[in-house]
Amino acid sequence: MTPYAESSYFSPEELALFGKIKNLVQAMPDVDLGKDAKEKQILVSCHMVTRAIAKIFPELEVLDGQFGAWAGYDHSWLKRGHRLIIDPYPWAAVGGPIMVCGDMISPWYRLYRETCKCQAAEFKKRFKHKEFKNHLRRVSAAVRKTARGLGYI
Numbered sequence: 253m254t255p256y257a258e259s260s261y262f263s264p265e266e267l268a269l270f271g272k273i274k275n276l277v278q279a280m281p282d283v284d285l286g287k288d289a290k291e292k293q294i295l296v297s298c299h300m301v302t303r304a305i306a307k308i309f310p311e312l313e314v315l316d317g318q319f320g321a322w323a324g325y326d327h328s329w330l331k332r333g334h335r336l337i338i339d340p341y342p343w344a345a346v347g348g349p350i351m352v353c354g355d356m357i358s359p360w361y362r363l364y365r366e367t368c369k370c371q372a373a374e375f376k377k378r379f380k381h382k383e384f385k386n387h388l389r390r391v392s393a394a395v396r397k398t399a400r401g402l403g404y405i
Contacts, residue, residue, distance in 0.1 A: 259352040271311075272353040273305060273330075273402060277340050277349050282397045285387050298341040299379065300388050302328040303375055304395040305340050308404060312338065316375045317367040319343050326375075329364055338362055 258267065285294035297352040299316070306314045313331050318324025320343075330338040337360060354362040369377055378391065399405045 257353055261355075262336065262351070266332070266351075267308065268331070268372060270338055270349070272402075273309065273338055274349055276305065276308070276395065276398055276404065277301070279402060280394055283391050285396045287392060295389065296391055297328075298339075298342075298343070298385075299326075299328045299340040299384075300391040301395075303331055303388055304392040306330060308395060308399045309390060315364075315366050316372070317365045319363055319365075324365060327364075339364075355368060 283296050283344050285296065287293055287337055302314050309330075311332060314328060315327045316326075316333050319327035319329075321355075327343060330340060331354065332338070335353050335355045335358075337354040338349055338351045342348045343349050352358065352364075354361055354364060354381070379388075396405065
């Protein structure tokens with residue numbers, strides 16, 4: 253069954269772009285980022301995945317903010333134009349990526365909340381850390397290798 257949003261909100265070009273991103277994410281290998289000082293496995297984050305994918309698909313913009321209408325969780329996602337949201341690494345979900353309509357008429361509009369200017373500095377500071385940059389390089393390398401294998405670059 254074709255979802256209503258697919259037939260009503262998104263262009264064939266947008267659907268094709270989402271198809272490529274979905275194939276890319278699902279074909280990616282797990283990336284081992286090692287362990288932290290407490291010997292806990294370091295997890296790949298949405299912040300890393302979105303930035304790595306945006307390097308392959310420059311028509312997409314990385315947005316940082318919160319996911320959730322009441323208790324927002326720090327999150328990053330991709331956006332094109334004013335309504336297309338692609339979340340390549342959705343919060344607490346099995347599966348993904350997902351593509352949703354971010355228009356004001358959509359319930360997703362309230363769930364994906366871009367950070368305000370006062371919080372933007374905090375995000376930028378976090379993403380400038382040497383450790384984050386090293387992890388991003390490893391995730392980006394896996395994304396690039398997978399994109400090459402799929403013929404996207």
